[in-house]
Amino acid sequence: MSNAIVEQLKKHIADFEKSVEVEEVGTVIEVGDGIARMNGLNKCQAQEMLEFSPSAKATGDKAGEVIMGVALNLEEETVGAMILGEYKGIKEGDTVKRTGRILSVPVGEQMVGRVVNALGQEIDGKGEIKTKQFYPVEKIAPGVMKRHPVHEPVQTGIKSVDAMIPIGRGQRELIIGDRQTGKTAIAIDAIINQKGQNMKCVYVAVGQKESKVARIVAKLEEAGAMEYTTIVVAGASNAASMSFIAPYAGVAIAEYFADKGEDVLVVYDDLTKQAWAYREISLLLRRPPGREAYPGDVFYLHSRLLERACKLSEEAGGGSITALPIIETQAGDLTAYIPTNVISITDGQIFLETDLFYKGIRPAIGIGLSVSRVGGAAQIKPMKKVAGKTKLDMAQFRELEAFAQFASDLDEDTRKQIERGYRITEIMKQPQYSPMAVENQVAVIYAVNNGIFDDVEVKDVSATETKLIEFMNKSKRTLLDKLAAGEWSDELEKELGDACEEFKKNN
Amino acid sequence: MAKLTNKQIAQALFEATEKLSGADLDGALQRFVELLAKKQKLKQVGNIIAEFEKIAKKKEGIVSIEIKSARKLNSNTTDSIKNAFGDKVEVTELVDESLLGGTSIRTEDKILDGSLKTQLNKLKLKLSN
Secondary structure, three states: OHHHHHHHHHHHHHHOOOOOEEEEEEEEEEEEOOEEEEEEOOOOOOOEEEEEOOOHHHHOOOOOOOEEEEEEEEOOOEEEEEEEOOOOOOOOOOEEEEEEEEOEEEEOHHHOOOEEEOOOOEOOOOOOOOOOEEEEOOOOOOOHHHEOOOOOEEOOOOHHHHHHOOEEOOOEOEEEEOOOOOHHHHHHHHHHOOOOOOEEEEEEEEEEOHHHHHHHHHHHHHOOHHHHEEEEEEEOOOOHHHHHHHHHHHHHHHHHHHHOOOEEEEEEEOHHHHHHHHHHHHHHOOOOEOHHHOEOOHHHHHHHHHOOOEEEOOOOOOOEEEEEEEEEOOOOOOOOHHHHHHHHHOOEEEEEOHHHHHHOOOOOEOOOOOEEOOHHHHOOHHHHHHHOOHHHHHHHHHHHHHHHHHHHHOOHHHHHHHHHHHHHHHHHOOOOOOOOOHHHHHHHHHHHHOOOOOOOOHHHHHHHHHHHHHHHHHHOHHHHHHHHOOOOOHHHHHHHHHHHHHHHHHO | OOOOOHHHHHHHHHHHHOOOOHHHHHHHHHHHHHHHHHOOOHHHHHHHHHHHHHHHHHHHOOEEEEEEEOOOOOHHHHHHHHHHOOOOEEEEEEEOHHHOOOEEEEOOOEEEEOOHHHHHHHHHHHHHO
């Protein structure tokens, strides 16, 4: 056996052809803050990887280590590149080699459950990730013929989202709001709820504090969500180039699974910081600044990323990539440059409001400004029937709420509507990390819409809700299973109504 | 107006001084230095001279190459390498022991790498895949 191996090795070595390597090179003429400018490199392509070989002296003990860069600006005489990683070792006069390769990241099953950096290298200390395949970081999104309209739901497990702003597999739903309004919480809850839903998840942390990322990883591990999740991290201390690339690396990892016909949920947390990183790089490369000092192609930065979210047709394998980009606003200003851009790209947004958050309505979803443009088609039938009008009712309630203080002067109908509104609001509240199964959601929303909670004090609504779910799961399991399977008929509705009445009588 | 690059300045200097000699050349150079001072380009003078050299060499058809080898090469080898690149070749020789053996030749924008170090690295890559 070992002899055969030796023979094989010998053969390999004998076969090894000595050839002279011809490499196209350039010289660094300027380095600064994560970018470098070079001359030479005549045939360099856009987005090509470049290899910097800083002299051993400059890098200290890490002699001979190469640093990669990506060519972004191809000018008449010079090439401008961003440096991936530590740029301090590179100095004027260093040699730069072309590699002829476009930046790519390792993809495969092995990535699941791992924490990687923007280049797909492990950073969780669980050992090297050995994959067979690499996917380019930049790729053109699937065209019209390869796509299928969104028709299956993503169950986020969050009542207010699943009922009023439903998300479909292959949709792009923006989560937008000020700092500290629970944007990440919604995304993490959605990931946790994907357990057993036949979904892979990719969480991309861009410019986040490492402590926050560590907390999220711990939480996902605790919830058993790391079994189907990959986390891509470009931390706040990493170079701007890493923050710029991380979302693309994340979607490349997702594309591998989508190409295999699987469904993937990608969270970009958050794209504001990616836009900042891109602005930094662009300004350093002396591209002309535009509005808010962002470069002219900042729209394309996000549109080409989010366009890669898709529902593939049966012929193309039927996989899907659902994107949940996150954008942070300043003082609720939706009309800033980046928010308007991303709102116009995505298929809807979940708008989180500070006021609601401090009123204790969590998740603090502002119903009036939140929409889902395609998700309705993806809701399961019972949910669609039960929650169809809830969003409108809620929006009207928020309008009427202002009059609530004159309650005595209001007519009976309006007062009832307001009372119902308080209870729906209460039902829609949900603590973090406790996603709810879709059949339970249907039961609860049906109950509140049909007056089961009308006699319950507002402060007792959530306790009663818990009891209702307990009751349903104990004695009406078959009914819930039917609802979970997406069945809906008049008989089923009656059965659900009777079950709710039975619960009401007993409490 | 766009800023002048060192290359443009060198090109202009080359064209202006190509046909001059003696006192005219001195005068032209003096005016050139004054111009640089006015444009605040005196700091760039080293780079401008480098660019100028490049332009002049190109004009005269001189190719400059840099030969790196593990040990000092004998003159026969150097000559045969020189001949491979044409008649007017300017050679800089460097000794770099980390190459282990063979040579690596750098022209203006290419490296022809025939060093033992690179070959071994390639073999390592091939065997490990």
